[in-house]
Amino acid sequence: MTAPTPSVDHAALKSGGIIMQKDDDFFAIRLRLPGGCIASDLLPKIDEVARKYGRGEVRLTARQGIEIPWIKFGEIEAARKNLAEAGLALGPCGPRFRTVTACPGLPVCRRALADSQSFAHRIDRKFGGLQLPHKFKATVSACPNACSRPLENEIGFCGNAEPLLYADACMGCGLCVDICREKALVLQDGKPLLDRNQCVHCADCMQSCPTDAWKTEKKGYAVYAGGKNGRHPAPGEKIADFVDEEQGMMIIARCLDFYRQHGNKRERLYDLICRVGMDEFKAAVLQ
Amino acid sequence: MTEKLDLRGEVCPYTFVKTKLRLEELEGGQDLIILLDDPAATANVSRSLRSEGHEILDLKALSDEVWQIVVKK
Numbered sequence: 001m002t003a004p005t006p007s008v009d010h011a012a013l014k015s016g017g018i019i020m021q022k023d024d025d026f027f028a029i030r031l032r033l034p035g036g037c038i039a040s041d042l043l044p045k046i047d048e049v050a051r052k053y054g055r056g057e058v059r060l061t062a063r064q065g066i067e068i069p070w071i072k073f074g075e076i077e078a079a080r081k082n083l084a085e086a087g088l089a090l091g092p093c094g095p096r097f098r099t100v101t102a103c104p105g106l107p108v109c110r111r112a113l114a115d116s117q118s119f120a121h122r123i124d125r126k127f128g129g130l131q132l133p134h135k136f137k138a139t140v141s142a143c144p145n146a147c148s149r150p151l152e153n154e155i156g157f158c159g160n161a162e163p164l165l166y167a168d169a170c171m172g173c174g175l176c177v178d179i180c181r182e183k184a185l186v187l188q189d190g191k192p193l194l195d196r197n198q199c200v201h202c203a204d205c206m207q208s209c210p211t212d213a214w215k216t217e218k219k220g221y222a223v224y225a226g227g228k229n230g231r232h233p234a235p236g237e238k239i240a241d242f243v244d245e246e247q248g249m250m251i252i253a254r255c256l257d258f259y260r261q262h263g264n265k266r267e268r269l270y271d272l273i274c275r276v277g278m279d280e281f282k283a284a285v286l287q
Numbered sequence: 288m289t290e291k292l293d294l295r296g297e298v299c300p301y302t303f304v305k306t307k308l309r310l311e312e313l314e315g316g317q318d319l320i321i322l323l324d325d326p327a328a329t330a331n332v333s334r335s336l337r338s339e340g341h342e343i344l345d346l347k348a349l350s351d352e353v354w355q356i357v358v359k360k
Contacts, residue, residue, distance in 0.1 A: 175329060175346060176305070178348070207334065210337070210346045
């Protein structure tokens, strides 16, 4: 007698998040956790599913996610429903817009210039899981230290701020000059002088100033496009500076339009940009 | 009398913790001179002092390797 065919939600299966293991009787379930953040009261649910359907094992992914391996084919649907009831969705895999990663950002990190978590969640809500020619990764970092690796994603955001000196408030202590890792500042006539070509907009000078003499002239996100890692890594290229969230969302939307229109199946954004040229890509995306 | 706290050789966050502990021993209005050997630590300590409501009276480099903060509790 053959076992009854287990019920499987094929639409759910297709949307990704279920990954066949080396032994094809077993699958790993990937959770959708934008920014790698999860309410701690959901951890017992993950524990419960991992012990009930898997082998009591969870794995942290390279993109801040959690996967539960060793789920039998016939139990995928039950495990998925169990997680869904607690509000835990499955994370996209395959040729899709992947779960958006992010650094801790404001208000947690002392260096942060932006709320990278909330922007990452916003991007994920709007674009996460969309079907595309190939995998598409996006991330948000809250400052130029780039902890979430914006240059290694198809689209990477990097919070930044341009400093402006209010000389009257400066007492000439020179701390910002010593702090600046880019050597973009020198003391001249007892006040710091900024070389804008050296400045990477990290705001270390503003944050170090004991008299708040450095103010923010403009701030937002630098945008990098076309980066990837893997077997042929390539860094993304900066395509815009000081954009706000609205402009960032627009840039992603146009980028995806361009990618869907011109990208070949299984062609990464990097390869598409190499093929058609950065100028054409930028013209379409930045308009 | 102005108290002195030599934090050269200390790293974050001990620089901040030791500053906080010493300030707790002082009376309101008293000054404290803090010596540090790193600009980043100097920036961090002065930022923390200000956010706790203390007044930075002076901040300067005494040499290439020594930074001095004068703070009023």
